[in-house]
Amino acid sequence: MSQNFWNTLDRPILILAPMAGYTESPFRRLIREIEPSVLLVSELVSAEALRRGNEKTMRMIEFVPEEKNYYAVQLFGNEVSAFIEAGKIVQDLGVDYIDINLGCPSPKVVGSGHGSALLKDPCTTAKLIEKLVQSVDIPVTVKMRLGFYDDEGLIDTAKTFESAGISALAIHGRTTKQKFAGQADWTKIYEVKEHLSIPVIGNGDITSARIAQQKLQNLDGVMIGRAAMRNPWIFKQTRDVFEGRDPSPKPALSEQLDFFRQHADLATEFKNERWAMIELRKHFSHFVRGVRNAAVFRDKLIRIESREEMEQIFEEILRHELPPK
Numbered sequence: 001m002s003q004n005f006w007n008t009l010d011r012p013i014l015i016l017a018p019m020a021g022y023t024e025s026p027f028r029r030l031i032r033e034i035e036p037s038v039l040l041v042s043e044l045v046s047a048e049a050l051r052r053g054n055e056k057t058m059r060m061i062e063f064v065p066e067e068k069n070y071y072a073v074q075l076f077g078n079e080v081s082a083f084i085e086a087g088k089i090v091q092d093l094g095v096d097y098i099d100i101n102l103g104c105p106s107p108k109v110v111g112s113g114h115g116s117a118l119l120k121d122p123c124t125t126a127k128l129i130e131k132l133v134q135s136v137d138i139p140v141t142v143k144m145r146l147g148f149y150d151d152e153g154l155i156d157t158a159k160t161f162e163s164a165g166i167s168a169l170a171i172h173g174r175t176t177k178q179k180f181a182g183q184a185d186w187t188k189i190y191e192v193k194e195h196l197s198i199p200v201i202g203n204g205d206i207t208s209a210r211i212a213q214q215k216l217q218n219l220d221g222v223m224i225g226r227a228a229m230r231n232p233w234i235f236k237q238t239r240d241v242f243e244g245r246d247p248s249p250k251p252a253l254s255e256q257l258d259f260f261r262q263h264a265d266l267a268t269e270f271k272n273e274r275w276a277m278i279e280l281r282k283h284f285s286h287f288v289r290g291v292r293n294a295a296v297f298r299d300k301l302i303r304i305e306s307r308e309e310m311e312q313i314f315e316e317i318l319r320h321e322l323p324p325k
């Protein structure tokens, strides 16, 4: 394997969690612009579809040079040959590392024996991982849950994956059965770290920079997902706190809206205005929670059809937010 960047990355490591339907290239680029040290990961893509060169899937893993250092494609599947072929395709595209999805709880993915279903048989999964690691020159990492039904075999599973040659392990502190219910249990993640020598990254329920700092403990880094949709500045704030500074304040509302203008520009460039607006609707529904009269604007923003309409709603939001002169 060529030089493995995971060994030399500055700690604590910050990663934008992969989120299907949200962490597409335009959003990832903006997150990277706000905090250059964040590692980026594609949405989960099927190894089998990549192997077949499926056009939609190839489009899903597209990235721009600004995303490099470091950008991963996340693969799901359960067939060794598909993983190897997909891994080689990804490597040839210049992606920095491959992440294997062992966390997805969605019935469709689990039902086909993919995603977190692979946690049910860690030994077979470790063999699959090992073959992929041996077939590519870029690092391979795993993102997993605590377990499928429970967390009983977690430490052994993590050790098995480390022996299979992964370069880092990210753990979402919930089981598959929990889906998103309850609280993520980070104590199990700290325990895993005690037994592994590769970097271990914690994930689950980080909602602010201060919480990221509290949760970090003995880990090498943290991965943040949903909170980044409400507050894309969370990575900058977290880096501030990790470096001993107070977290920089969230920008003023007008600047926050500029983030969406930029998002709209990049998404339009990436595909087209229609796609960009549909894409932004999802992001708005998360973001708008923090805005005064959220319900009214949410209703409008999740239906936007055009850039013009977006600008009109932004003006309304600003009129509501700013005190009258």
Ligand SMILES: Cc1cc2nc3c(=O)[nH]c(=O)nc-3n(C[C@H](O)[C@H](O)[C@H](O)COP(=O)(O)O)c2cc1C
Pocket: 017, 018, 019, 020, 021, 022, 042, 043, 044, 074, 101, 103, 104, 143, 172, 203, 204, 205, 206, 223, 224, 225, 226, 227
């Ligand atoms: C809408 C959505 C889509 C997700 N898609 C993926 C995915 O493609 N791959 C993956 O490993 N995890 C996926 N996840 C899980 C997140 O990466 C993360 O593990 C989870 O949201 C917990 O972290 P958080 O509390 O910081 O959001 C998704 C989560 C959400 C909410």
